[in-house]
Amino acid sequence: MTENKKKNMFFNAVFVAWMAYCRRTAVLSNVMGIRCLFVKNLINSRGILWKLFFWVDYLYKAVKTSLFLIRYKPDTVFAQSPPSLCPMLCLVYCKVVGKDLVIDAHNRAFERPWIYVPGYRQVLHAAKIVIVHNMEYADYLRQRYPGISFFVLPDKLPFVKKTGNSPRDTEEKYFLVILSYYKDEPVKEIMSAIRCFLASDLTDITFKITGDYKKKMDIYLEYKDVNNIDFLGFVSDREYTDYLSNAYGVIALSTRKMIQQAATVEALGVSVPFIVSKSSTSERLFFKGAVLTRNNKKDILRAIREFCEKRDQLAEEVGEIRALWESDWQDSYSSFLRLAGLTDS
Numbered sequence: 349m350t351e352n353k354k355k356n357m358f359f360n361a362v363f364v365a366w367m368a369y370c371r372r373t374a375v376l377s378n379v380m381g382i383r384c385l386f387v388k389n390l391i392n393s394r395g396i397l398w399k400l401f402f403w404v405d406y407l408y409k410a411v412k413t414s415l416f417l418i419r420y421k422p423d424t425v426f427a428q429s430p431p432s433l434c435p436m437l438c439l440v441y442c443k444v445v446g447k448d449l450v451i452d453a454h455n456r457a458f459e460r461p462w463i464y465v466p467g468y469r470q471v472l473h474a475a476k477i478v479i480v481h482n483m484e485y486a487d488y489l490r491q492r493y494p495g496i497s498f499f500v501l502p503d504k505l506p507f508v509k510k511t512g513n514s515p516r517d518t519e520e521k522y523f524l525v526i527l528s529y530y531k532d533e534p535v536k537e538i539m540s541a542i543r544c545f546l547a548s549d550l551t552d553i554t555f556k557i558t559g560d561y562k563k564k565m566d567i568y569l570e571y572k573d574v575n576n577i578d579f580l581g582f583v584s585d586r587e588y589t590d591y592l593s594n595a596y597g598v599i600a601l602s603t604r605k606m607i608q609q610a611a612t613v614e615a616l617g618v619s620v621p622f623i624v625s626k627s628s629t630s631e632r633l634f635f636k637g638a639v640l641t642r643n644n645k646k647d648i649l650r651a652i653r654e655f656c657e658k659r660d661q662l663a664e665e666v667g668e669i670r671a672l673w674e675s676d677w678q679d680s681y682s683s684f685l686r687l688a689g690l691t692d693s
Contacts, residue, residue: 359690362420363452364438365428366409369585371610373428373452375506379681382426385416410437417441424448424476424690429457432465439471448476450688455481455607458489472496477688484629485606501684503613504677505670522554522578523652524595526611529563532604534643539571541648546576549653555599556580556591589618597655597662598622603643608633616670621662623651633673637666 363377363384370386377384390408391397414437417425425442427435427449435451442449451472456462463469472478472493479501480486486500525542527533542555554576561568561579571577583591592598592614600611602625612634615622624630626640634640639662641651655662685691 359424360420360422361424361426361690362416362422363426363428364413364416364434366413366431366434367428370428371506371614372454372503375504376452376501377426379504383420385413387412406433409434413437414441421445422447424450424688426450426452428452428454430454430462432457432462432468432471435475436465436467436471439474443474448688449474451475451478453478453480455485455604458493469493477684479684482606482608482629482633484632485608488606499684499687501680502608502673502677503610504681505613505617505674520554521552521596522556523597523599524591525555525557525599526614527557527559529559529561532602534601534603534648535564535567537643537645537648538599538601539567539577540645541652542577543571543574544645544649545652546574551576551656553596553656554578556595558583558588558591592620593618595620597659599652601625601641601643601648605629612638613673616666616673619663619667619670621655621659621666623648623655634669637662637669 359382361380361382363373363380363382364387365373365385366387368386368388373384373386387409390405391401410433413434417438418441424447425438427438429435429451435449439449441447449471451457453472473496475497477497477499479499480489481500481502483500486498489496490498525538527535527538529535545551546555556578558580560582568579572579580591595615598611598615598620600609600615600622602609605627606629607627608629609624612622612624612630616637621637621639622634623639623641624634626642630638630640639651639655639658641647
């Protein structure tokens with residue numbers, strides 16, 4: 349269990365997330381000046397131990413969360429979803445003491461298995477506000493789940509202090525390819541396009557691949573010896589920030605529709621241009637400062653080449669997009685505080 353102990357200056361609220369860490373949650377709770385509780389997994393394995401004792405893991409999280417809520421007695425509880433049981437447990441507290449529940453719903457909150465947990469949809473209806481990340485997804489959800497109070501609050505750009513020093517060679521020009529190895533990421537297509545680029549283009553560019561490559565050992569074994577491909581594996585938050593802020597460009601792709609990828613927001617935070625999957629959401633948000641691509645090898649290769657040709661222009665444009673994002677976010681945040689009955693002054 350980790351707890352952000354910053355005391356709320358404006359209103360009595362807390363943020364609860366049943367995971368080791370989430371940048372969006374940490375940034376938002378910091379902006380609001382409220383305490384944040386991250387509850388790590390008691391059982392990290394998702395094998396036989398999880399199948400036999402998952403109830404122990406959730407019981408542990410429920411006890412930690414209950415003690416936290418009883419200790420601080422918040423008037424408003426922000427609960428991250430998924431997992432569904434986090435807001436469900438928080439609603440019990442809110443119902444007993446007559447307080448408000450706000451759910452910060454990530455995309456998977458409305459996907460299997462979470463949306464089918466018995467009682468979860470009733471919790472979504474009972475929440476004062478259910479936050480989602482972009483307007484396209486909000487419009488889709490409003491049609492599918494009428495009666496839920498959805499509100500669009502995009503990720504806030506994180507404050508990142510550039511160090512000027514990358515963890516490796518400071519003269520190295522590299523793409524940071526941000527992967528979590530989730531099923532929505534076209535990992536094979538990305539790696540195939542990178543190998544084709546390195547084989548056919550005279551370049552001094554390196555591709556640094558983030559994430560736990562042990563989740564896709566077949567990919568790692570196929571590409572680990574390819575020149576100019578560097579699998580970073582798991583890196584600390586500080587190392588990740590250094591790699592990100594000194595990158596030539598960022599690649600972050602997903603097959604999901606209506607998604608606002610956290611990696612693109614992080615890239616905006618350090619004014620690094622990026623390549624992102626083409627969608628109606630991406631076209632609206634990143635109409636400049638980025639190269640949009642479909643998720644196949646041929647188009648990803650085209651996007652990498654186009655990015656290299658236009659990199660200086662993209663670097664200028666991404667600063668403009670960042671300024672627009674910050675202005676729009678502040679307007680959304682102010683509207684959210686009013687709707688939630690909170691105040692920041």
